[in-house]
Amino acid sequence: MSRSNPPARERRATRLARKAAETLAHDTAIHPNPSDRVVLAGSSGGHLAQLLPLRDLFAPDHRTWVTFQTPDAVGALAEEGDVVWGHHPTTRNIPNLLRNAAQAWRVMRRVRPDYVVSTGAAIALPYFVLSRLFGARTIYIEVYDRVDSATLTARLCRPFTDLFAVQWPEQRPLFRGAVVIGPLL
Known part of the structure; x- marks a missing residue:
């Protein structure tokens, strides 16, 4: 597929991401720009799909992706330069949590990001924890399909989050001070 004539879905995602970025810049003190180094960390599947529209907010050589090596993620990130494959499963799996923590330490030390952005999960x-040690600002975007309750990852990352964003106004009451950026998909 040619990048010069992207399909309608990709154009819509880019439009939504730009709208989200404008909302971030207008409504918050967070103003990411293309020259900032960013780690975009999220589980494969829907979490990664919600991060992908944000790719054009940062220069290709300043983006580092962290996700799981699944067929959908491998295909979606095939043209990306810096991809780190995390260890999964993560649900109730302490050894993989420790492996991912050690990997995060190495990635954060190598990349020295200005921002860490995530839609979850584990x-x-x-x-987010290590971002404090490395001076990176954090943006957590709650997933679009959890409207009536907070995800566990959102609750765990919240203390380490500089900007907490939600995609629907209905999600705002779940997170004091959250910014509604609109849907990413």
Whole structure:
């Protein structure tokens, strides 16, 4: 597929991401720009799908992706330069949590990001915790399909989050001070 004539879905995702970025810049003190180094950490599947529209907010050589090596993620990130494959499963798996924490330490030390951005799930936690040590600002975007309750990862990452964003106004009451950026998909 040619990048010069992206399909309608990709154009819509880019439009939504730009709208989200404008909301971030207008409504918050967070103003990411293309020259900032960013770690985009999220589980594969829907979490990664919600991060992908944000790719054009940062220069290709300043983006580092962290996700799980699944067929959908491998295909979606095939043209990306810096991809780190996390260890999964993460649900109730202490050994993989420790492996991902050690990996996060190495990635954060190598990349020295200005921002860490995530939509969850568990892969995000070590990056958010370590962001404090490395001076990175953090943006957590709650997933679009959890409207009536907070995800566990959102609750765990919240203390380490500089900007907490939600995609629907209905999600705002779940998170004091959250910014509604609109849907990413």
